[in-house]
Amino acid sequence: MKTTLILILLFCLASLTGFANEDPSDTFFGGGGPMPTLLFLDLEDLNSAIIGGGYPQLSQVLFANGGGGYGGALNGLRIGGFGLGGDTMSLSESRSVSFDFAYGGMMIEKAVRNDEDFTVVLGTLLGFGSLDLRFVSSVPETFEDAVANPFVSSMSKDFYVVQPYIAFEAKPFSWLSARFQLGFLWTLADQWTFEEVEFAGPPRTLSGLTATLMLRFGGGGQFPDLDEMEAALEELSKELDALDDSDSDATEAVPTEVVEEPAEAKTE
Numbered sequence: 001m002k003t004t005l006i007l008i009l010l011f012c013l014a015s016l017t018g019f020a021n022e023d024p025s026d027t028f029f030g031g032g033g034p035m036p037t038l039l040f041l042d043l044e045d046l047n048s049a050i051i052g053g054g055y056p057q058l059s060q061v062l063f064a065n066g067g068g069g070y071g072g073a074l075n076g077l078r079i080g081g082f083g084l085g086g087d088t089m090s091l092s093e094s095r096s097v098s099f100d101f102a103y104g105g106m107m108i109e110k111a112v113r114n115d116e117d118f119t120v121v122l123g124t125l126l127g128f129g130s131l132d133l134r135f136v137s138s139v140p141e142t143f144e145d146a147v148a149n150p151f152v153s154s155m156s157k158d159f160y161v162v163q164p165y166i167a168f169e170a171k172p173f174s175w176l177s178a179r180f181q182l183g184f185l186w187t188l189a190d191q192w193t194f195e196e197v198e199f200a201g202p203p204r205t206l207s208g209l210t211a212t213l214m215l216r217f218g219g220g221g222q223f224p225d226l227d228e229m230e231a232a233l234e235e236l237s238k239e240l241d242a243l244d245d246s247d248s249d250a251t252e253a254v255p256t257e258v259v260e261e262p263a264e265a266k267t268e
Contacts (some may be wrong), residue, residue: 031177031218032069037084039064039101039185040209045202055097055135056090060208062101068214070107075114080107082125096136103129103161103187118170121179125163131189131206132156159189163210181212 039062047057063086070080083104090097105127113120135153140146165183172178187206191198 028071028073029218030071031216032067032080033215033217034067035082035084035212035214037064037210037212039086041206042208043203049202050097055095056092058090058097058099059088062086062088064101068107070109073111075111078109078111081105082107094138098134100132101129103127105161109167118168121167121169123165123167125161125165125183127161128158129161130156130158155192155194157189157192159187159206162186165210175217177216179214179216181214183210183212185210
Protein backbone atom coordinates (compact mmCIF):
# COMPACT_ATOMS: atom_id res chain seq x y z
CA MET A 1 0.00 0.00 0.00
CA LYS A 2 2.76 2.46 0.92
CA THR A 3 4.71 1.49 -2.21
CA THR A 4 1.67 2.33 -4.34
CA LEU A 5 1.38 5.78 -2.76
CA ILE A 6 5.08 6.44 -3.34
CA LEU A 7 4.68 5.55 -7.02
CA ILE A 8 1.70 7.91 -7.28
CA LEU A 9 3.75 10.67 -5.63
CA LEU A 10 6.60 10.16 -8.09
CA PHE A 11 4.13 10.35 -10.98
CA CYS A 12 2.76 13.62 -9.62
CA LEU A 13 6.27 15.03 -9.23
CA ALA A 14 6.98 14.17 -12.83
CA SER A 15 3.77 15.89 -13.89
CA LEU A 16 4.67 18.96 -11.86
CA THR A 17 8.10 19.05 -13.47
CA GLY A 18 6.50 18.90 -16.90
CA PHE A 19 4.21 21.78 -15.99
CA ALA A 20 7.18 23.83 -14.80
CA ASN A 21 8.98 23.22 -18.11
CA GLU A 22 5.98 24.49 -20.04
CA ASP A 23 5.97 27.85 -18.29
CA PRO A 24 9.10 28.49 -16.20
CA SER A 25 8.03 32.06 -15.54
CA ASP A 26 4.91 31.02 -13.62
CA THR A 27 4.95 31.64 -9.88
CA PHE A 28 4.91 28.84 -7.36
CA PHE A 29 4.50 28.61 -3.60
CA GLY A 30 4.90 26.19 -0.72
CA GLY A 31 3.91 25.94 2.90
CA GLY A 32 1.70 24.24 5.43
CA GLY A 33 -0.25 24.51 8.63
CA PRO A 34 -3.10 23.12 10.75
CA MET A 35 -6.23 21.68 9.14
CA PRO A 36 -9.02 20.96 11.68
CA THR A 37 -11.78 18.91 10.07
CA LEU A 38 -15.37 17.91 10.77
CA LEU A 39 -16.38 14.48 9.45
CA PHE A 40 -20.04 13.53 9.00
CA LEU A 41 -19.65 9.77 8.79
CA ASP A 42 -22.18 7.10 7.89
CA LEU A 43 -21.90 4.66 10.82
CA GLU A 44 -25.33 3.03 10.60
CA ASP A 45 -24.03 -0.52 10.04
CA LEU A 46 -21.48 -0.21 12.83
CA ASN A 47 -23.99 1.34 15.24
CA SER A 48 -26.51 -1.41 14.52
CA ALA A 49 -23.95 -4.03 15.56
CA ILE A 50 -22.89 -2.02 18.62
CA ILE A 51 -26.47 -1.47 19.82
CA GLY A 52 -27.22 -5.15 19.23
CA GLY A 53 -24.39 -6.00 21.64
CA GLY A 54 -25.84 -3.80 24.36
CA TYR A 55 -23.53 -0.78 23.91
CA PRO A 56 -24.49 2.86 23.32
CA GLN A 57 -24.34 4.08 19.72
CA LEU A 58 -21.50 6.26 18.44
CA SER A 59 -21.90 9.82 17.26
CA GLN A 60 -21.66 10.14 13.49
CA VAL A 61 -20.10 13.61 13.69
CA LEU A 62 -16.39 13.40 14.42
CA PHE A 63 -13.86 16.20 14.94
CA ALA A 64 -10.39 15.46 13.58
CA ASN A 65 -7.28 17.55 14.06
CA GLY A 66 -4.01 17.47 12.18
CA GLY A 67 -2.06 19.33 9.57
CA GLY A 68 -0.79 19.34 6.04
CA GLY A 69 1.42 21.07 3.55
CA TYR A 70 1.34 21.55 -0.19
CA GLY A 71 3.00 23.49 -2.95
CA GLY A 72 3.13 24.02 -6.68
CA ALA A 73 1.81 26.52 -9.18
CA LEU A 74 -0.47 29.29 -8.04
CA ASN A 75 -2.56 28.72 -11.14
CA GLY A 76 -1.87 25.06 -11.87
CA LEU A 77 -0.92 21.67 -10.43
CA ARG A 78 -0.12 21.28 -6.72
CA ILE A 79 0.89 18.35 -4.54
CA GLY A 80 1.31 17.87 -0.80
CA GLY A 81 0.76 15.67 2.21
CA PHE A 82 -1.55 15.58 5.23
CA GLY A 83 -2.41 13.71 8.42
CA LEU A 84 -5.61 13.75 10.51
CA GLY A 85 -6.84 12.00 13.62
CA GLY A 86 -9.87 12.11 15.88
CA ASP A 87 -11.89 10.09 18.37
CA THR A 88 -15.28 9.88 20.02
CA MET A 89 -16.77 7.96 22.96
CA SER A 90 -20.27 6.93 23.99
CA LEU A 91 -21.18 6.08 27.58
CA SER A 92 -24.06 4.30 29.31
CA GLU A 93 -24.53 3.34 32.95
CA SER A 94 -22.14 0.37 32.89
CA ARG A 95 -20.75 0.24 29.36
CA SER A 96 -18.76 2.43 27.00
CA VAL A 97 -17.39 2.27 23.47
CA SER A 98 -14.66 4.44 21.98
CA PHE A 99 -13.90 4.99 18.31
CA ASP A 100 -10.51 6.26 17.10
CA PHE A 101 -10.04 7.31 13.50
CA ALA A 102 -6.81 8.42 11.81
CA TYR A 103 -5.60 8.68 8.23
CA GLY A 104 -2.95 10.40 6.14
CA GLY A 105 -1.45 10.47 2.69
CA MET A 106 -1.04 12.88 -0.19
CA MET A 107 -2.93 15.74 -1.82
CA ILE A 108 -3.20 16.27 -5.59
CA GLU A 109 -5.03 19.39 -6.76
CA LYS A 110 -5.29 22.02 -9.46
CA ALA A 111 -6.41 25.62 -9.32
CA VAL A 112 -9.35 26.09 -11.70
CA ARG A 113 -9.81 29.78 -10.99
CA ASN A 114 -7.15 32.11 -9.68
CA ASP A 115 -7.75 35.76 -8.91
CA GLU A 116 -5.44 38.01 -6.98
CA ASP A 117 -7.23 37.44 -3.67
CA PHE A 118 -9.44 34.38 -4.30
CA THR A 119 -8.75 30.91 -5.71
CA VAL A 120 -10.96 27.88 -6.41
CA VAL A 121 -9.24 24.49 -6.28
CA LEU A 122 -10.31 20.95 -7.23
CA GLY A 123 -8.35 18.08 -5.75
CA THR A 124 -8.19 14.62 -4.21
CA LEU A 125 -6.74 13.16 -1.04
CA LEU A 126 -5.22 9.68 -1.41
CA GLY A 127 -3.99 7.74 1.59
CA PHE A 128 -4.50 5.07 4.19
CA GLY A 129 -5.46 4.94 7.85
CA SER A 130 -6.80 2.89 10.72
CA LEU A 131 -9.86 2.44 12.93
CA ASP A 132 -9.72 1.38 16.57
CA LEU A 133 -12.69 0.22 18.64
CA ARG A 134 -12.54 -0.28 22.40
CA PHE A 135 -15.43 -1.81 24.35
CA VAL A 136 -15.68 -1.63 28.15
CA SER A 137 -18.46 -3.79 29.60
CA SER A 138 -17.97 -3.04 33.30
CA VAL A 139 -15.49 -1.57 35.74
CA PRO A 140 -13.94 -4.09 38.15
CA GLU A 141 -14.07 -3.35 41.87
CA THR A 142 -11.10 -5.53 42.88
CA PHE A 143 -7.98 -7.01 41.31
CA GLU A 144 -9.47 -10.50 41.52
CA ASP A 145 -12.57 -9.27 39.69
CA ALA A 146 -10.47 -7.76 36.91
CA VAL A 147 -8.54 -11.04 36.47
CA ALA A 148 -11.56 -13.32 36.65
CA ASN A 149 -13.84 -11.22 34.43
CA PRO A 150 -12.02 -9.43 31.60
CA PHE A 151 -14.01 -6.35 30.75
CA VAL A 152 -12.11 -4.68 27.88
CA SER A 153 -12.18 -5.69 24.21
CA SER A 154 -10.12 -3.79 21.62
CA MET A 155 -9.91 -4.31 17.86
CA SER A 156 -8.56 -2.41 14.87
CA LYS A 157 -8.64 -2.38 11.08
CA ASP A 158 -6.77 -0.58 8.29
CA PHE A 159 -8.34 1.13 5.29
CA TYR A 160 -7.59 2.95 2.04
CA VAL A 161 -8.81 6.53 1.53
CA VAL A 162 -10.06 8.49 -1.48
CA GLN A 163 -11.42 11.96 -0.78
CA PRO A 164 -12.24 14.32 -3.68
CA TYR A 165 -12.80 17.93 -2.65
CA ILE A 166 -13.33 21.52 -3.69
CA ALA A 167 -11.51 24.30 -1.84
CA PHE A 168 -11.84 28.06 -1.70
CA GLU A 169 -8.71 30.04 -0.83
CA ALA A 170 -8.20 33.61 0.32
CA LYS A 171 -4.81 35.24 0.77
CA PRO A 172 -4.88 38.12 3.25
CA PHE A 173 -1.07 38.32 3.41
CA SER A 174 1.79 37.26 1.14
CA TRP A 175 2.93 34.72 3.75
CA LEU A 176 -0.52 33.44 4.81
CA SER A 177 -3.54 31.95 3.06
CA ALA A 178 -6.76 30.48 4.45
CA ARG A 179 -8.88 27.85 2.76
CA PHE A 180 -12.29 26.28 3.34
CA GLN A 181 -12.52 22.79 1.91
CA LEU A 182 -15.55 20.57 1.30
CA GLY A 183 -15.01 16.92 0.41
CA PHE A 184 -16.49 13.45 0.28
CA LEU A 185 -14.60 10.73 2.15
CA TRP A 186 -14.72 7.13 0.92
CA THR A 187 -12.71 4.27 2.42
CA LEU A 188 -12.25 0.57 1.74
CA ALA A 189 -11.38 -1.27 4.94
CA ASP A 190 -9.65 -4.55 5.75
CA GLN A 191 -10.90 -7.05 8.32
CA TRP A 192 -10.91 -6.39 12.03
CA THR A 193 -7.86 -7.57 13.96
CA PHE A 194 -8.03 -8.72 17.58
CA GLU A 195 -4.57 -9.69 18.82
CA GLU A 196 -3.51 -12.24 16.13
CA VAL A 197 -7.05 -13.10 15.00
CA GLU A 198 -8.81 -11.52 11.98
CA PHE A 199 -12.53 -11.51 11.32
CA ALA A 200 -15.08 -9.65 9.19
CA GLY A 201 -17.30 -6.92 10.57
CA PRO A 202 -18.76 -3.50 9.78
CA PRO A 203 -17.86 -1.13 8.37
CA ARG A 204 -16.48 -2.65 5.16
CA THR A 205 -16.68 0.79 3.56
CA LEU A 206 -16.86 4.12 5.37
CA SER A 207 -18.08 7.31 3.78
CA GLY A 208 -19.23 10.81 4.64
CA LEU A 209 -18.94 14.52 4.02
CA THR A 210 -15.95 16.49 5.32
CA ALA A 211 -15.46 20.17 6.06
CA THR A 212 -11.92 21.48 6.59
CA LEU A 213 -10.49 24.85 7.54
CA MET A 214 -6.78 25.16 6.77
CA LEU A 215 -4.20 27.87 7.35
CA ARG A 216 -1.11 27.76 5.15
CA PHE A 217 2.03 29.59 6.23
CA GLY A 218 4.63 30.07 3.51
CA GLY A 219 5.71 32.16 0.57
CA GLY A 220 6.44 31.75 -3.12
CA GLY A 221 8.73 32.64 -5.95
CA GLN A 222 9.54 31.67 -9.52
CA PHE A 223 9.86 28.20 -10.96
CA PRO A 224 13.54 27.39 -11.50
CA ASP A 225 14.76 26.80 -15.05
CA LEU A 226 15.21 23.03 -15.03
CA ASP A 227 17.54 23.07 -18.06
CA GLU A 228 19.86 25.45 -16.25
CA MET A 229 19.72 23.29 -13.12
CA GLU A 230 20.60 20.19 -15.16
CA ALA A 231 23.52 21.99 -16.84
CA ALA A 232 24.78 23.20 -13.47
CA LEU A 233 24.63 19.67 -12.02
CA GLU A 234 26.52 18.27 -15.02
CA GLU A 235 29.18 20.96 -14.65
CA LEU A 236 29.48 20.22 -10.94
CA SER A 237 29.84 16.51 -11.71
CA LYS A 238 32.64 17.23 -14.20
CA GLU A 239 34.46 19.41 -11.68
CA LEU A 240 34.22 16.70 -9.02
CA ASP A 241 35.56 14.09 -11.47
CA ALA A 242 38.42 16.42 -12.42
CA LEU A 243 39.19 16.99 -8.74
CA ASP A 244 39.29 13.25 -8.09
CA ASP A 245 41.64 12.73 -11.10
CA SER A 246 43.99 15.50 -9.94
CA ASP A 247 44.13 14.01 -6.44
CA SER A 248 45.01 10.60 -7.91
CA ASP A 249 47.77 12.09 -10.14
CA ALA A 250 49.23 14.03 -7.24
CA THR A 251 49.38 10.90 -5.13
CA GLU A 252 51.17 8.95 -7.86
CA ALA A 253 53.64 11.80 -8.54
CA VAL A 254 54.92 12.06 -4.97
CA PRO A 255 58.47 10.50 -4.92
CA THR A 256 59.43 8.06 -2.25
CA GLU A 257 61.94 9.62 0.13
CA VAL A 258 65.06 7.61 0.98
CA VAL A 259 66.20 8.21 4.49
CA GLU A 260 69.99 7.83 4.82
CA GLU A 261 71.61 7.03 8.11
CA PRO A 262 74.15 9.58 9.46
CA ALA A 263 77.82 8.88 8.69
CA GLU A 264 78.62 8.42 12.36
CA ALA A 265 76.00 5.71 12.63
CA LYS A 266 77.50 3.89 9.60
CA THR A 267 81.05 3.99 11.14
CA GLU A 268 79.82 2.53 14.35
